[in-house]
Amino acid sequence: MMICCLNPDCLNPLNDKSSKFCVNCGASILPLLRNRFRVIRVLSQEGGFGKTYLAQDSDKLNEPCVIKQLAPRIEGNWALKKAVELFEKEAQRLQQLGENSQIPKLLAYFEQDNCLYLVQQFIDGQNLLEELERRREGDIWLRCYNEKEIRKFLLNLLPVLHFVHEHGVVHRDIKPQNIIRRNFPQELKGDLVLIDFGSSKELKPTLNLKVGTSIGSHGYCAIEQIRDGLAYPASDLFSVGATCFHLMTGMSPFQLWTEHGYSWMNHWEKYLNYPISDELAHVVDRLLKKDMEQRYKSAVEVIADLKEPQQYPVVLPGLVEVSEQLVPPTEIFSLNKYTKLKKIFLAGAAVLLFIAGEFWYWKTRETQIRNDTNTQPSIQPAVKRELGQSESNQRQFALIKTFNLVYDSVSSLAISPDSKTILTNSVFGVKLWSLVTKQEISVFNAHNGKVNVVAIYPDGTKFVTGSEDKTIKIWNLATGQEIRTLQKHTSGIHALAISPDGKLLASGGDDNSIKLWNLNTGEELVSFDNHKQRISSLGFDAEGKMLASGSFDGTIKIWDVKAEKLLRTLPKNYSKVHFTDFIKKAGSTSNNSVIASYNSDIGMWNPITGEKIRTLNGHFQPITSTAVSSQRNLLASGSSDNTIKLWNLTTGELLMTLKGHSGKVESLAFNRDGNILVSAAQDRTIKVWQIPVF
Structure with a gap:
């Protein structure tokens, strides 16, 4: 068995379990962290903030657990204070929400050797991005999630998201990497577990962050998070919609964001490899609305639009039972007899509108530049213009x-x-x-x-x-x-x-x-x-x-x-x-x-x-x-x-x-x-x- 050096600056921390000093950095090897946790390998590196480790809990028959280390190597009191604050808040969220079987339980939170440690339950399974990548080598129809799988995904995830929101918390970073499908124990196999509450925030009547402190993964998070630093339950629901899109198409919303900003959501259906029912299209479309006022306000609203009586019941705390009606694959195509023609027409219209909009924008921008010449930063030509050259013909800058x-x-x-x-x-x-x-x-x-x-x-x-x-x-x-x-x-x-x-x-x-x-x-x-x-x-x-x-x-x-x-x-x-x-x-x-x-x-x-x-x-x-x-x-x-x-x-x-x-x-x-x-x-x-x- 191997054991890890806990020096956050160590580049090769894996050592033989009998080692007393790290062979790479020379630091002392700690057999048990807090006399309880044996750290056996690095799961991920968090840059200048620390690492995440896989460990064993000696108090629970060496049951596996996950340890997050905070050892920030960053300059500036504000940044350091913010990192510690977010880390402590994550521990508080896990303690508050861990009673739900679809959220990891907090096992310990402590300081040792000038580092903070958060120990949480290990979830045996794959995150949905790994699951999606594992399917990519199959037939194109099997590479991405089909309609039935997307419905099951939503009906399994939305109740736990409702639970989170009911406890006054907004997750703020929902994406495939932060959703794990359980492999064990058997009675919970297949359930989705929502992880990484490091970005979560208490829900207040007005959740207002400092400008410039937006948190979340771009492409998956709503515009109010990026632009204003604001987050609401509707913001998490946008992330759910972006995750649905990723699972249905295999395309990363992050990549589309870098190329098109938020405009990709206006024509998201064109990226589908197969048609979906109008009902599911309506749900995803409403989840992905840029304007928060047009988006779903709660997980319950989404479930209500997904479910008709009476097949797969889902019970939310304090709510009446609602149920699911799945559309068989054969009916999906009949329900969407004209879906492809409709999409082609809409895509063509969108392209024409986009071109017209771009033309209008740049013509307007050109006029604005001309009108605002006197307000631009100082630009000093090094040589005089040729005689006879009019001011309107001068090079635009x-x-x-x-x-x-x-x-x-x-x-x-x-x-x-x-x-x-x-x-x-x-x-x-x-x-x-x-x-x-x-x-x-x-x-x-x-x-x-x-x-x-x-x-x-x-x-x-x-x-x-x-x-x-x-x-x-x-x-x-x-x-x-x-x-x-x-x-x-x-x-x-x-x-x-x-x-x-x-x-x-x-x-x-x-x-x-x-x-x-x-x-x-x-x-x-x-x-x-x-x-x-x-x-x-x-x-x-x-x-x-x-x-x-x-x-x-x-x-x-x-x-x-x-x-x-x-x-x-x-x-x-x-x-x-x-x-x-x-x-x-x-x-x-x-x-x-x-x-x-x-x-x-x-x-x-x-x-x-x-x-x-x-x-x-x-x-x-x-x-x-x-x-x-x-x-x-x-x-x-x-x-x-x-x-x-x-x-x-x-x-x-x-x-x-x-x-x-x-x-x-x-x-x-x-x-x-x-x-x-x-x-x-x-x-x-x-x-x-x-x-x-x-």
């Missing part, structure tokens, strides 16, 4: 959106290839934002230290994070699931670059080394150790054959990736190199130059000969961030002088100076087409700029 961050600033960001989402680093982990809805979508927090740098795969399916905890993690962008952890660096990671074909990852940081990784296998291919100080930036050339690295030792080095050797060291600068990358003309297959920023200057060199091409200077204080758009032949530079400058890469001409931030510009990124620039600064704002064609 607009600040599209400002994201106001409450707690921390952003020092690394990346834009997805479809320009619909942006990733930002944070002391809390990594945040995903929607550029469509202009809302925070999700937070990924599985590192044990601050995330320093983020990068997105060229195809937009995955992303990579580098942290102070010396690890690199690879994530699925659509599902938010962690795929792999890379652990070979000995200090914090500050630079990442992904090759254009998405096969190689370059990483560097405080250990002065550059490592190349195979992204498909996670294998370390080579380590370059020629720099003397921190690796601050990395960039692949257009073909993925060369890698440029910049360092705080003032040097820029060019590496042959295939031959795994150093090609050239460019003439040393007398200050730290903050940024380096290859640039090329749009449409060209060859690299024109390598570019780097240092102090208040930007230099461009021939990567083969080492000859310096030009120097760009125009900032009055050190340059702190840079981004290149080969499509637009543009360079953007941000500085401690709070400005952003746009440069022509071919001529070195300064095109425009953007003034909108009130703090040091820490990160910049162009989208793939180069018509959007995103900037982040120490003033705790992220700004999205629309770039004209120069």
Whole structure:
């Protein structure tokens, strides 16, 4: 039998049961937590907050149990206080609600060795996401839940949700991962158990959270939770509807949210693989109403719409018995004789309305931009317009959106290839934002230290994070699931670059080394150790054959990736190199130059000969961030002088100076087409700029 090290920072906590000290971190091994619980393996990692373990309860004949550990490694008194408050509230909810067999019981709650622990009943079974994934390899008609299964799902889950709401609690995070189907004991087999009350909240006449403290899983939670931080029983019912949709279609509402915001709910039926009865369609449609006033207000209302006399009785506490009438599969098709034609017609009409709406919106937006020119942040042209050019023909430039961050600033960001989402680093982990809805979508927090740098795969399916905890993690962008952890660096990671074909990852940081990784296998291919100080930036050339690295030792080095050797060291600068990358003309297959920023200057060199091409200077204080758009032949530079400058890469001409931030510009990124620039600064704002064609 194995036993776990309880050091929250331990990267490999599994040890032999006879060990007295952890073989990985050296911490003392505790045989029994609180002289009762034997911790045997990690179930999940909660980022900078702790871990969840599987354990055995020695007071109950080694019955399995689940232990959640709170050991927050986050900065700021507010964030720490909030984490402890939510953890304690979860324990209170379980103690209050655990009398219901479909909610885990609280076994213990205590503090030990500067950590908080919550021990709860272990539920033997699979969550519904695992159950859905297990079915995916079968026939298309069996991959997703059919109508009968969805009805049974609702009639099993809604009574326990009614119980929760009757006790004055809103769950706030209902999704397939938080619903487990029991395997044991036999008399309860098949029942659904609602877990994870860490986001739950007391139901008050007006449940009002601080702005910016919305809790829940995006795509599954209602707009009032995301936009206003408000939660009601109707909010949980929206999540039930989104869960039904996921089970019926196999499509993640999270993914649809990132692409369409809340508009996907208006035409959710088009994603179905099979027709459903008008009755069930009405129920799901009402559950998914964006406007809470049009949504069901209670679980009882939903059950009433689902059930006709008299088949499967469901008894709610304090309510009369109601019963279910299931529609046989053969009748589903006859009831929906014209469903497919109706859906095709409605889908076509929706598309036409959407196109018309988009056209109207952007024409209105264009007019608004023209009318609001005088209210935009200061934009200073670097050169005079040509004589005779009218003011109305001047290039349009607009600040599209400002994201106001409450707690921390952003020092690394990346834009997805479809320009619909942006990733930002944070002391809390990594945040995903929607550029469509202009809302925070999700937070990924599985590192044990601050995330320093983020990068997105060229195809937009995955992303990579580098942290102070010396690890690199690879994530699925659509599902938010962690795929792999890379652990070979000995200090914090500050630079990442992904090759254009998405096969190689370059990483560097405080250990002065550059490592190349195979992204498909996670294998370390080579380590370059020629720099003397921190690796601050990395960039692949257009073909993925060369890698440029910049360092705080003032040097820029060019590496042959295939031959795994150093090609050239460019003439040393007398200050730290903050940024380096290859640039090329749009449409060209060859690299024109390598570019780097240092102090208040930007230099461009021939990567083969080492000859310096030009120097760009125009900032009055050190340059702190840079981004290149080969499509637009543009360079953007941000500085401690709070400005952003746009440069022509071919001529070195300064095109425009953007003034909108009130703090040091820490990160910049162009989208793939180069018509959007995103900037982040120490003033705790992220700004999205629309770039004209120069």
